[in-house]
Amino acid sequence: MRTQKVNPENVDLKLFETFSELGYDGASMEALAKATGLKKASLYHRFPNGKKEMAKHALEIVEHWILQHIVAESANKNVPASARLKKMIASVDELYNGGANNCLLRTLSIGTDANAFKESVTNCFNLLADGFTDVAIELGLLPDKAKQNARLINQTIQGSLVLTGATGDKSYFKNSLERIPELLTA
């Protein structure tokens, strides 16, 4: 019997969170069902191509988040570049919950089906770098240096998330966010 109507936005969020936390192979259908509040068969109604489609959908959520909180914000000329950057960093802090959350781009990069997600993951990292590059140029860096340091920020954030996630020491993540402005300012 049909018991209740489920909020679709919440399903998206829970899929994203579950894949982020457990990785592709670790996120079993049972875990995904429990997290979303939908039965397994209902998940297959929404994602006819199964688990892989669910993970790709989670990646689309990330891409959408990046376009909204990083790319769009980096181009928001209504506020000074330094304030924009501050806002972008705060968004990153919120996304990863101060380092307590794993990054989906990373967790989907290993496992039995990692190849299936590689293109989307690379694209997301490029979008992030593009956003940071744009503000860095406005903050006085030469384009080449801006791009180089934007890539470095991706790397720094990921590294800090690995160390914070593995050890529980949130200072890795916290410090890496604090170091971003000086990396992007002339």
Added chain:
Amino acid sequence: MRTQKVNPENVDLKLFETFSELGYDGASMEALAKATGLKKASLYHRFPNGKKEMAKHALEIVEHWILQHIVAESANKNVPASARLKKMIASVDELYNGGANNCLLRTLSIGTDANAFKESVTNCFNLLADGFTDVAIELGLLPDKAKQNARLINQTIQGSLVLTGATGDKSYFKNSLERIPELLTA
């Protein structure tokens, strides 16, 4: 029928490689058996406590590698500190195969049984940091700064491995290794 005697050292290596590449949940018993050349039941003969014991054994291999190539080398007073550091960096480069290999410490940090490995993983990261801290002090850094930058090196290497692994661009890893000496020298 029993066909051939398997080299135990190679089994260790293959376990390490398989867990590194696929993560804990992705490394199925079938994958581990295929990689080592042993049947599943033979793996259970060597590791009576099953898959978790195999992963812990792989972690012990990493710890042993760190003690040998980082901690011991950092204390090898026969050569100048700068040469020691060079050797340590070359070892890291070899371990990760120029960025083509994943890091076991990272891949075992996510998944359904991540908690079971957290302590060992943290210990390994601390050992790495200790080794780099020691040479940094010899190279003129104050102890606090040496420790801080050694932690930063762990983070930098992990971040570069994430980006290189996810995108295929090995320059992340290569550049991060090149930047190590200036981080540890006064």
Added chain:
DNA sequence: TTTATTTTACCGAACGTTCGGTAATTTTTA
């Protein structure tokens, strides 16, 4: 011949997936 190691064969449980069917909703028709 005794002991250690690997193998075959197998197990229950969990895996991702599919199916038949029902309640709720939306769309069409009268």
Added chain:
DNA sequence: TAAAAATTACCGAACGTTCGGTAAAATAAA
């Protein structure tokens, strides 16, 4: 506008496969 029809959303039950794991037989080593 109200009834009929079509569509959507969901679920219980089961599918075949693969999971991690085990017992007993076979082989190799001592």
